[in-house]
Amino acid sequence: MSHDSPEPTLAAANRRQLHERRRRTWYSLLLGNFTPRRRDPRRHNEAHFAAVDWHDRRWLFVASAILLFSALDAVLTLTLLQFGATEANPVMALLIGGNDLRFALCKLGMTAGGVVTLTLIARLKAFGRLPVSLILYAVLGLYSVLILYEGWLLLHLRSAH
Numbered sequence: 001m002s003h004d005s006p007e008p009t010l011a012a013a014n015r016r017q018l019h020e021r022r023r024r025t026w027y028s029l030l031l032g033n034f035t036p037r038r039r040d041p042r043r044h045n046e047a048h049f050a051a052v053d054w055h056d057r058r059w060l061f062v063a064s065a066i067l068l069f070s071a072l073d074a075v076l077t078l079t080l081l082q083f084g085a086t087e088a089n090p091v092m093a094l095l096i097g098g099n100d101l102r103f104a105l106c107k108l109g110m111t112a113g114g115v116v117t118l119t120l121i122a123r124l125k126a127f128g129r130l131p132v133s134l135i136l137y138a139v140l141g142l143y144s145v146l147i148l149y150e151g152w153l154l155l156h157l158r159s160a161h
Contacts, residue, residue: 059122062136063115069143070111074104076150083157115139 077087078100087093096103115136122133 056122059119059133059136062140063119066115066136066140066143067108067112069140069147070108071104072147073143073150074107076147076154078103080150080153080157083154083161085153085157 077092078096081087081096087096092103092107095106118132118136118139122131122136124132126132126135
């Protein structure tokens, strides 16, 4: 298309508006899960997260494992609190405040929000050089260590009672 071409006619503009796919966001998101079109960015230097609508299977595994570990962490934390332990994280300590369900929902909600965000931008680089995918792996590794530590604490607290 040249720069000298005339403006589109009214009929052409109306025809384009009838089938504007960008107006059907939820439909497009749902359909994109079953028929992905863009698995890689269109251009080599495209660096924003909206460049793809399909993510690698490994991110599903990592994201699911993080959420599972987060739920297990919530259960272990509440169990440890029953044995007299205290919550070390001041934000989570405020959320516990006697309402276990609120604590668990907030913890899982915050974790899920972070995991979804990191998964969406997993192909990008944080701070210009660190692949965000490594952050996902680091979170999974840290949760693994935390679960092992809480299991160890639970064993020692049970034997002390």
